[in-house]
Amino acid sequence: MARKQGSHSDITGPKVRDAALRLIARHGYAAVSMRQIAAEVGIQAGALYNYTPDKQTLLFDLMKGHMTDLLCALDDADLKGTALARLEGFTRFHIQFHLPKPDQVFVSYMELRNLSEENFAAIEVMRRQYEDALESILRAGEAEGVFAIADTRVTTMALIAMLTGIGNWYRAGGRLKTDTITAIYWDMVRRSVTA
Template sequence: MARKQGSHSDITGPKVHDCALRLIARHGYAAVSMRQIAAEVGVQAGALYNYTSDKQSLLFDLMQSHMADLLNALKAARIEGDALTRLEAFTRFHIRFHLPRPDQVFVSYMELRNLSPENFAAVEAMRRTYEDALECILRDGEAEGVFAVPDTRVATMALIALLTGLSHWYREDGRLAMDVIETIYWDLVRKSVAV
């Protein structure tokens, strides 16, 4: 059978990931088959194995890629200064990074249970690196006397859940612009840890 037009690896590989991400975000990992992904991409099901070894590897690639992008962006953001300044910068960074990526956020948070133990451990280690960046800010804020939280780990997880939840309901064409929402969320975060 002849290769379909546009099925070059530099085009089809990313298309496989994009279609898989969209389908998994819409229907859930367990409900999506490799045949569905292939049909969405426009290739035969067997051709998918030129781009991924199996569905589990594809899910892992999606999550690992999202976390690598997040960690690289966080590093490039160079969040510096005193704890209050860093907490505001982290809050705004988290919102700006995650809002344009609702499918990645959904898959990365809701499909963890479907990873194999080895893949889960790898993604969890990356998530822990991100969480540790926020926890460090909270600890520094306590040391500076500007934050008071009963447990920095619990506060870290609660703040990330608050910030990440925004991507589930916010719409660009909604009542408030993103910069207004960002300011509201920063106010909520600041008040939740203030002395």
């Protein structure tokens, strides 16, 4: 069958990734077929293989893209100052980066179990880089005598889980504005670690 008009790799490739992201976030990786993704994009199922070798690679590419964007944005945020100032910056950064991306967050955190061992290991390295950035802030705060933390690794994971969890309940246009929610969360983070 001939290629559909307007089906070009620079247009269709991103459409394939966007459709896969939406469908996986809505139904879960295991429930989504390549045929469903193709139908969502409006191409033949066989044409998907021009853009990805298989569904596993597509999932990995979605997660890797999210983590790459996250690490680059964190680097660009250039958090400086005291540990307390850096922790506030990290908190605000995490919320502002993740809140507009509920599908990416869901897929990146909830579909890890569906990665192959090799792909999981690659994503885990990237996730560890992000976690280490927060943990180094917590260690600096301990060294400065402003944080009292029983275990920096456990606290790192708990804080990231708490901050990421906002996406599970937050809805734009709700009772509180994003800035207010961010301020409330920053206050909770600060209270949980300060001496």
